[in-house]
Amino acid sequence: SSDRVFNFAAGPAILPENVLLKAQSELYNWRGSGMSVMEMSHRGKEFLSIIQKAESDLRTLLNIPENYSVLFLQGGATTQFAAVPLNLCKPDDHVDYIVTGSWGDKAFKEASKYCKPKTIWSGKSEKYVNIPSFGSLEQTPDAKYLHICANETIHGVEFKDYPVPTNENSLLIADMSSNFCSKPVDVSKFGVIYAGAQKNVGPSGVTIVIIRSDLIGNAHPITPVMLDYKIHAENKSLYNTPPCFGIYMCGLVFDDLIAQGGLSEVEKKNVKKAQILYDTIDGSKGFFRCPVEKSVRSLMNVPFTLAKPELEAEFIKEAAKEKMVQLKGHRSVGGMRASIYNAMPLAGVETLVAFMKDFQARHD
Numbered sequence: 270s271s272d273r274v275f276n277f278a279a280g281p282a283i284l285p286e287n288v289l290l291k292a293q294s295e296l297y298n299w300r301g302s303g304m305s306v307m308e309m310s311h312r313g314k315e316f317l318s319i320i321q322k323a324e325s326d327l328r329t330l331l332n333i334p335e336n337y338s339v340l341f342l343q344g345g346a347t348t349q350f351a352a353v354p355l356n357l358c359k360p361d362d363h364v365d366y367i368v369t370g371s372w373g374d375k376a377f378k379e380a381s382k383y384c385k386p387k388t389i390w391s392g393k394s395e396k397y398v399n400i401p402s403f404g405s406l407e408q409t410p411d412a413k414y415l416h417i418c419a420n421e422t423i424h425g426v427e428f429k430d431y432p433v434p435t436n437e438n439s440l441l442i443a444d445m446s447s448n449f450c451s452k453p454v455d456v457s458k459f460g461v462i463y464a465g466a467q468k469n470v471g472p473s474g475v476t477i478v479i480i481r482s483d484l485i486g487n488a489h490p491i492t493p494v495m496l497d498y499k500i501h502a503e504n505k506s507l508y509n510t511p512p513c514f515g516i517y518m519c520g521l522v523f524d525d526l527i528a529q530g531g532l533s534e535v536e537k538k539n540v541k542k543a544q545i546l547y548d549t550i551d552g553s554k555g556f557f558r559c560p561v562e563k564s565v566r567s568l569m570n571v572p573f574t575l576a577k578p579e580l581e582a583e584f585i586k587e588a589a590k591e592k593m594v595q596l597k598g599h600r601s602v603g604g605m606r607a608s609i610y611n612a613m614p615l616a617g618v619e620t621l622v623a624f625m626k627d628f629q630a631r632h633d
């Protein structure tokens with residue numbers, strides 16, 4: 270509606286308007302229960318119905334195989350940077366990281382506390398604008414897993430397909446925080462997929478872990494109970510008090526994604542939105558520039574710069590006046606960044622590109 274802005278934030282991020290309105294209508298009295306979701310016992314039948322439906326809808330959306338467990342956790346994706354090695358490795362185990370941006374690097378650094386990770390490829394020297402060709406990777410022969418960040422939120426670099434660990438006992442692990450549920454994914458290729466909810470599927474405070482069930486139960490003895498996948502799997506994410514309201518919101522988003530026709534339909538919309546934005550950047554004769562190599566440009570996070578960097582502050586200020594907010598690039602890279610997650614309507618991107626063309630016409 271007209272009193273809402275187009276929010277291009279990287280996360281917490283825009284949520285679907287109909288989901289917010291639905292939550293609003295149910296806030297005071299959830300479906301005749303006489304209370305809000307925030308007031309319910311996490312062990313009562315009402316909340317159990319909410320978390321069970323959320324899980325089952327997510328399973329439908331991502332076509333998650335039976336032999337995978339779905340966990341609704343806390344602590345953000347950052348906590349998973351530690352939980353993954355703690356659950357899958359012994360302290361002397363080797364693991365590999367492909368580092369295509371700052372998040373992959375953070376994951377690697379955290380893992381160094383718990384096992385022996387190696388960065389087998391890093392895009393840092395080129396300022397994280399590409400992804401290696403998989404054939405050229407030198408994977409560690411006895412690595413327990415190969416970790417990737419499927420979409421680098423800050424640098425706008427996204428894997429379009431996935432490397433396969435060369436060692437057949439090794440696992441592919443992916444941080445999918447910023448492209449979770451933005452397109453179909455073959456979950457069976459992964460040992461673990463994890464994602465913070467606050468970009469594509471809900472509010473911050475919920476972290477989703479999808480893990481092949483036979484990998485559960487091997488946590489290092491020092492693993493805090495809250496990081497042990499076995500504890501959470503055995504207790505169906507209800508070992509302690511979960512982020513109930515956040516899980517409820519994720520459930521509403523899953524419901525909405527199913528109503529849109531599922532993730533292939535959602536992907537089509539995302540491709541279209543990204544296309545018109547990248548086309549505008551590439552068609553600007555250098556006025557706008559996206560540094561990321563074309564074949565790996567993110568459908569979700571679009572970083573761009575101005576040939577005249579002195580105009581950036583003005584660009585951001587004028588855009589905000591036209592109700593387009595949070596376009597400032599991450600402090601580590603500067604420039605602009607438009608995050609165009611599932612919930613960003615096409616109209617939001619159309620408004621942005623119209624503004625960009627107008628801004629260029631006035632300043633070129």
Ligand code: PMP
Binds near residue numbers: 344345346347
């Ligand atoms: N990984 C990626 C790809 C991210 O974008 C973020 C957050 N922006 C994180 C990890 C960290 O997530 P959290 O803040 O939920 O810990």
